[in-house]
Amino acid sequence: VECDVERNIAYFDRDDRKNPETECLRVDLTNGGVTSLGRSLYGNRCIGVNSDHSKVILADGYTAGDVVLFYWQDGMKERKLLYGTPIAERGGKMVPPSGIDWCNFVEDDKGLLFVSSIFHDAGGLTYLGFDNPSKPAQVQIRGLKHSGVGELIGSKKIKDNLFVLIYNIDGASWVYMGAFTAGNPPSFKITKTLCGQGQLSDGVIQGVDWQVNKSAPTTAEFVLSFTKANMPSQLYLYPQDGKGSVTRLSEEKVLGIPQDYLSAGEDASYTTWDGLRVSARLYLPSPKLGYTGPRPLVEYVHGGPQGQERPDFTWFSMPLIQYLTLNGFAVFVPNVRGSTGYGMKYMKLVDRDWGGNDVKDHLEGLKHIEKDPRIDSKRRAVVGRSYGGFMTLTLASRFPNMWKAAVDMFGPYDLPKWASRTPPSWMPYIRLAVGDPEKDREMLLAHSPKTYLADLTSPLMIIQGKNDPRVPEPESAEIAADLRKRGVQVDYLVFEDEGHDVLRFKNRVTCYSKITEFFLKHLGS
Structure with a gap:
C-alpha cells in the first residue's frame, strides 16, 4: 500500500x-x-x-x-x-x-x-x-x-x-x-x-517523518523511529537547525527485563568457501546473567531467501533470539548468499539454487564459529521459518551428525510439489526464481529436504499455521508422521488461527516458549 x-x-x-x-x-x-x-x-x-x-x-x-x-x-x-x-x-x-x-x-x-x-x-x-x-x-x-x-x-x-x-x-x-x-x-x-x-x-x-520550516524552506524538523537488537522502537526528535543533541521522546521497555540483560550482538562475519564475505552476527548471553563456560549454539536462518536478519527488536526473530540468550544459548545469525543488503549480485546468487551453494555458506559459517572458545559446538541446533524452515530441514537431513535438535517453522520440504501448488499470482515468480515444477523437476528434487529426510536423526519440532496458503498444514503433518514411523522424536505444534507466519501475540509467546523449552531439553544450558 x-x-x-x-x-x-x-x-x-x-x-x-x-x-x-x-x-x-x-x-x-x-x-x-x-x-x-x-x-x-x-x-x-x-x-x-x-x-x-x-x-x-x-x-x-x-x-x-x-x-x-x-x-x-x-x-x-x-x-x-x-x-x-x-x-x-x-x-x-x-x-x-x-x-x-x-x-x-x-x-x-x-x-x-x-x-x-x-x-x-x-x-x-x-x-x-x-x-x-x-x-x-x-x-x-x-x-x-x-x-x-x-x-x-x-x-x-x-x-x-x-x-x-x-x-x-x-x-x-x-x-x-x-x-x-x-x-x-x-x-x-x-x-x-x-x-x-x-x-x-x-x-x-x-x-x-518531517515538518518543513515555512520561514526557512530548506530546513526541516525530523522525527525518527529507531530500534536496536536489545531495544524496542523509540521516537527521537532531530532539531531543525541540526545543532544540539537529538532528543529521545519515548521510553519503551521490555517489562521486567533490564536492557543490559539483553544481548547487543557482535560482528561474526566470515569468508565462505568461494571467497565471498558473509555478514553475520553472534548473540551471546549478557555477562549480567552469570552463565559460565562455553555456551550451546543455536543457528537462526532467516526467511526469504531474499531477506536479511538485522539488529531489529521489532522483527519476529529478535525477541526469540533474546529469549534464547536469556536462557543461556549463543545464537549465530548468518546472512548467506541470496540475502538482501549486500548488493544485487549477492542477492541474485540464490535464484534457482535453493539448497545449493547457500548450504555451503552455512557449513563454512559453522566451521568459523567452532573456533570460538566461548561456543560449545558439540551442542548445536538450528531453527528457521519459511525459507529458513526449508534450510533447517535441509541442514538437519543432509548433515544429521551436526545437530542435537532442529525447529522447522512452515518450511517447504518438497520443492516440486510446493512450486506446483503456488497460488496463480505467485507462479510466474516461482518458475523464474526457484524453478519450474515440471521442467526443473530433477533439480528441485535434488535440492528438496524430502529426498534426504530418511537420514534425519535429531529431535525435530515442526511449527505450522493451520491456514497457511504457501505450505499447507497437511504437508507438515506428513513430515511428522513419516519421521515418527522411522523412530525420530517429533514435536508438532499447530496454530489454528495462523497462516504463513505467527502474528498473534499470544501465539508468539507460545511459539518462543516452546522453541526454547525444546532446545533446553535437548541441548541443556
Missing part, C-alpha cells in the same frame, strides 16, 4: 488468489472512488506518483531486482513502457536486473529520481528524463559519512529538491538529508546525517 495522508489517496495491489494477474488500484479515501491502473502477471506495483496524483509510475518485477518501469496518467486506457525490456521481448537473452524502486518526480515532472542498481551493484541514485527515457544518468552523491558493506535502500521526497536517503550498512541504518541538482552530470549533496551516529547507531530505522 502507498498512501498520501494529506490528500487521502492510497494505492493498493489487489491479488484475489484466483486470477494470476495483480491489479493496481487507486482509491480516493474521501469519497470512496476507485480507479484501476491495470493488471499484470508480474505485479504492476505503484512505486511513484507526482504531487497531484495525475501521473503514476508502475513496476513489473520478474525476480527480485529485475524491474521494468511503466508510465500511467489520467485519461490513459493502459500503461505505456517507460524503461527496461519486458520479459516477453527478451527472446531468451539475459537482461541485467535494474533494481529500480522509490521513484520520485522531479524538475516539474520532467523526470524521475530513483534508487537503482543500474550503475552501482550496491544501489545508487539515478535520474531519468522523460524526454529521453532510454538514457538514465548516474547521480553523483557527495558527503556520505558511513563505511562498510551495504546498499542504498530508499529515497523519500521532503519538498522540491530535498530528499531523505536511507542506507542499510551491514544491517544497520544510516539516514541522510540532502539536495538533488539536475545537471550534466546530476548530483546529490548530503547536508545532514540523521541516523547512523551516536545514540542512533547500530540499529534499524523504522520510520522517518
Whole structure:
C-alpha cells in the first residue's frame, strides 16, 4: 500500500488468489472512488506518483531486482513502457536486473529520481528524463559519512529538491538529508546525517517523518523511529537547525527485563568457501546473567531467501533470539548468499539454487564459529521459518551428525510439489526464481529436504499455521508422521488461527516458549 495522508489517496495491489494477474488500484479515501491502473502477471506495483496524483509510475518485477518501469496518467486506457525490456521481448537473452524502486518526480515532472542498481551493484541514485527515457544518468552523491558493506535502500521526497536517503550498512541504518541538482552530470549533496551516529547507531530505522520550516524552506524538523537488537522502537526528535543533541521522546521497555540483560550482538562475519564475505552476527548471553563456560549454539536462518536478519527488536526473530540468550544459548545469525543488503549480485546468487551453494555458506559459517572458545559446538541446533524452515530441514537431513535438535517453522520440504501448488499470482515468480515444477523437476528434487529426510536423526519440532496458503498444514503433518514411523522424536505444534507466519501475540509467546523449552531439553544450558 502507498498512501498520501494529506490528500487521502492510497494505492493498493489487489491479488484475489484466483486470477494470476495483480491489479493496481487507486482509491480516493474521501469519497470512496476507485480507479484501476491495470493488471499484470508480474505485479504492476505503484512505486511513484507526482504531487497531484495525475501521473503514476508502475513496476513489473520478474525476480527480485529485475524491474521494468511503466508510465500511467489520467485519461490513459493502459500503461505505456517507460524503461527496461519486458520479459516477453527478451527472446531468451539475459537482461541485467535494474533494481529500480522509490521513484520520485522531479524538475516539474520532467523526470524521475530513483534508487537503482543500474550503475552501482550496491544501489545508487539515478535520474531519468522523460524526454529521453532510454538514457538514465548516474547521480553523483557527495558527503556520505558511513563505511562498510551495504546498499542504498530508499529515497523519500521532503519538498522540491530535498530528499531523505536511507542506507542499510551491514544491517544497520544510516539516514541522510540532502539536495538533488539536475545537471550534466546530476548530483546529490548530503547536508545532514540523521541516523547512523551516536545514540542512533547500530540499529534499524523504522520510520522517518518531517515538518518543513515555512520561514526557512530548506530546513526541516525530523522525527525518527529507531530500534536496536536489545531495544524496542523509540521516537527521537532531530532539531531543525541540526545543532544540539537529538532528543529521545519515548521510553519503551521490555517489562521486567533490564536492557543490559539483553544481548547487543557482535560482528561474526566470515569468508565462505568461494571467497565471498558473509555478514553475520553472534548473540551471546549478557555477562549480567552469570552463565559460565562455553555456551550451546543455536543457528537462526532467516526467511526469504531474499531477506536479511538485522539488529531489529521489532522483527519476529529478535525477541526469540533474546529469549534464547536469556536462557543461556549463543545464537549465530548468518546472512548467506541470496540475502538482501549486500548488493544485487549477492542477492541474485540464490535464484534457482535453493539448497545449493547457500548450504555451503552455512557449513563454512559453522566451521568459523567452532573456533570460538566461548561456543560449545558439540551442542548445536538450528531453527528457521519459511525459507529458513526449508534450510533447517535441509541442514538437519543432509548433515544429521551436526545437530542435537532442529525447529522447522512452515518450511517447504518438497520443492516440486510446493512450486506446483503456488497460488496463480505467485507462479510466474516461482518458475523464474526457484524453478519450474515440471521442467526443473530433477533439480528441485535434488535440492528438496524430502529426498534426504530418511537420514534425519535429531529431535525435530515442526511449527505450522493451520491456514497457511504457501505450505499447507497437511504437508507438515506428513513430515511428522513419516519421521515418527522411522523412530525420530517429533514435536508438532499447530496454530489454528495462523497462516504463513505467527502474528498473534499470544501465539508468539507460545511459539518462543516452546522453541526454547525444546532446545533446553535437548541441548541443556
